[in-house]
Amino acid sequence: MRGVPVPEREEDFAADAGELFFDLVFVFAFSQLVSFLVTHPTWAGAAEFVLLFTMVWLPWTQFTWSANAVAGNSRPVRLLFLVATVASIPMAASVVGAYAAGGAAFALSASVILAMGLFTMISGLGDEPVVRASIVRYSIPNWIAITLMVAGGFVPFTSRVVSWSAAMVIVIAGTIGAGQSEWLVRPGHFAERHGLIVIVALGEVIVALGLPLTNALADNEGVAPANLVALVAAGVFAGLLWWGYFDRPLPALEHRHEALEGGQLRGRFARDVYTYAHYPLVAGVILCTAGLKTITLHPGEPIAVPSLVHLGAGLVLYLLGVVLAVVRAFGALAVERLVAAAALVAVIAAVSRLDGVLVLMAVDAVLLAMLVVEHHRVENLARTVPMSRVTRAKS
Numbered sequence: 001m002r003g004v005p006v007p008e009r010e011e012d013f014a015a016d017a018g019e020l021f022f023d024l025v026f027v028f029a030f031s032q033l034v035s036f037l038v039t040h041p042t043w044a045g046a047a048e049f050v051l052l053f054t055m056v057w058l059p060w061t062q063f064t065w066s067a068n069a070v071a072g073n074s075r076p077v078r079l080l081f082l083v084a085t086v087a088s089i090p091m092a093a094s095v096v097g098a099y100a101a102g103g104a105a106f107a108l109s110a111s112v113i114l115a116m117g118l119f120t121m122i123s124g125l126g127d128e129p130v131v132r133a134s135i136v137r138y139s140i141p142n143w144i145a146i147t148l149m150v151a152g153g154f155v156p157f158t159s160r161v162v163s164w165s166a167a168m169v170i171v172i173a174g175t176i177g178a179g180q181s182e183w184l185v186r187p188g189h190f191a192e193r194h195g196l197i198v199i200v201a202l203g204e205v206i207v208a209l210g211l212p213l214t215n216a217l218a219d220n221e222g223v224a225p226a227n228l229v230a231l232v233a234a235g236v237f238a239g240l241l242w243w244g245y246f247d248r249p250l251p252a253l254e255h256r257h258e259a260l261e262g263g264q265l266r267g268r269f270a271r272d273v274y275t276y277a278h279y280p281l282v283a284g285v286i287l288c289t290a291g292l293k294t295i296t297l298h299p300g301e302p303i304a305v306p307s308l309v310h311l312g313a314g315l316v317l318y319l320l321g322v323v324l325a326v327v328r329a330f331g332a333l334a335v336e337r338l339v340a341a342a343a344l345v346a347v348i349a350a351v352s353r354l355d356g357v358l359v360l361m362a363v364d365a366v367l368l369a370m371l372v373v374e375h376h377r378v379e380n381l382a383r384t385v386p387m388s389r390v391t392r393a394k395s
Contacts, residue, residue, distance in 0.1 A: 012188035015196065018081035019067055023200055025088040029056050030204050030286055032095035037290035039096070041306030046313075051161065052098055053283050054168045055110050055149070056091070061275045062117035064193045068270075069131065069184040070124035080120050087112045103160055107153030111146045118142055125184070131263065134181035141174035175271055183267030191254035194274050198245055201285035205238040208292040226357055230299035233360040234292055240367040241285065241318065247371075248378070249322050256329045272328045281321025287314030295356035303356045312348045315363070316341045336377070340370035 033056070037049055063084060070077055091109030094102030118139045125132040145167040152163030253273055260266050291311030294303055303311075319337040326334045347362050 012186040015189060015192050016067070016078065016081075018078040019063075019193065020196070022063065022081050022085045022088070023196060025085055025092050026056070026060055026197065027200050027203060028089070029092035029095060030201055030289075031207065032092055033286050034204055034208070034289045034293070036096050037287065037310060038293060041304070046309075048099060048161075050283075051164055051168065052095060053286070054279075055106075055164060056095070057279055057282070058168070058171055059088075059091075059110050059113035059117065060197065062114055063120070064190070064274075065183075065270075066117045066120040066124075068186050068189050068193070069121055069128075069135075077120060077124065080116060084113050084116045087116070099157055099160065104153040107149045107164070111149045114142065114149075115146055128184060130182045131184045134178065134183060137181065138174055138178045141170050141177075145170040145174075175275065179268045179271060180264070181267070182263040183270075184263060185257075185266040185270050187254055187257035187260075187266065187270075190257065190270050190274055191250060194278050195246065195250050197278070197282060198285070201282045201289075202238055202242055204286060204289040205234070205241070205292060208234070208289045208296060224300075226300045226355075227296075230296050230357045230360065233357060233364055234296055236364045237288075237292070237360060237367070240364060240371065241288070244319075244367065244371060245281070245322065248374075249325060253325055253329050269329070273325045277321050277325035277328065279321070280317040280324070284314040284317030284319075284321060287311070287317065290314070292360075295360050299357035299360075300355050302353055303359055305352075308348055308352055308359075311359075311363070312345050315344050315367075319344075334374070336370050336374040340366055 033049065033053060036052065037045065040046075040048065063081070067077065067081070087109055089109075090105045091113065094106040094109070096102070098106040118135070121135040122132065122139065125135065148163045148167035148170070152160045152167065155163065257266065257269050257273070260269055287310045291303070291307045291309075291314060294307035295311075319341045323334045323337050326332055343366050344363060347366055348359065351359050351362050
């Protein structure tokens with residue numbers, strides 16, 4: 001790692017191809033998380049999903065912080081990303097069996113990724129002694145958490161859940177304490193990386209809506225009209241989720257981040273807006289996908305309660321993730337998203353006895369109405385406030 005170039009503090013850069021390659025494993029991991037939700041349609045399964053997703057999310061976000069601080073296009077860092085990609089495959093493959101025989105593989109793989117992310121920053125920031133000291137301090141609780149993660153993979157179910165939960169609490173506590181330290185943060189790169197992981201999650205929606213068509217063609221059957229309508233409704237659903245994040249929130253958050261000065265302020269912003277607020281946002285998209293699978297496979301039948309819960313909870317988490325990010329960044333409340341979250345829960349409960357395709361069309365209508373109302377409010381506000389406040393209005 002000696003001689004790894006660290007760009008100047010004010011220099012931003014795009015995500016490297018090695019980072020995009022690393023994200024491919026998380027396509028696999030997210031698909032396995034969807035399968036876990038579908039095969040564990042209980043409240044206990046939902047709680048277990050939360051722990052598994054946290055253990056997948058934290059190594060990914062640690063590598064994002066590392067690649068943000070250390071130039072990702074240097075050969076040593078690219079090599080580390082390639083090694084981490086290979087090391088991540090057992091984690092993704094063992095998600096479904098993490099609480100059973102796959103626990104050791106899952107824990108060891110996730111621990112290796114987390115450790116490599118820490119190592120990348122510690123070794124690559126020799127020219128930034130203040131920031132390097134911050135990561136060294138931050139890494140201490142992480143090594144304890146890594147030990148608990150590995151140990152948890154070799155003990156029975158109850159002890160495993162306790163050990164892994166304790167590890168995640170320690171890591172999160174470490175991120176809270178790290179807010180008082182100095183960090184090297186590049187806003188453009190942070191925005192791009194989190195936009196890409198949202199795209200990865202939305203990719204699972206595309207896979208889910210394509211299932212009925214591929215199954216019908218594999219069985220040499222025609223595609224029923226109900227399936228075609230469900231495909232269109234699911235495609236609209238995916239597009240609305242994309243628009244609701246990439247049209248306004250993502251560029252506004254990046255612009256606000258760039259306006260901050262100092263590594264401590266930028267570091268806290270990145271932690272709160274990206275590491276924290278994007279956690280429910282991405283988890284929500286995965287939950288929505290689990291609900292969509294049932295709808296697209298059986299569009300002419302009422303949806304089972306677990307799938308309705310997955311869809312409703314996923315939408316609420318997705319919307320609340322954006323709300324939290326906007327509140328933290330601008331001190332403004334995205335009222336339409338809060339109203340839409342409540343309306344979606346009410347609509348899904350009201351039409352739960354209808355066919356799945358009708359439920360999905362009702363959800364699409366609520367999301368579309370939310371975006372239209374929000375657009376008009378923000379545009380009107382932008383025309384009536386001074387130019388210095390337009391950025392705040394566009395949140």
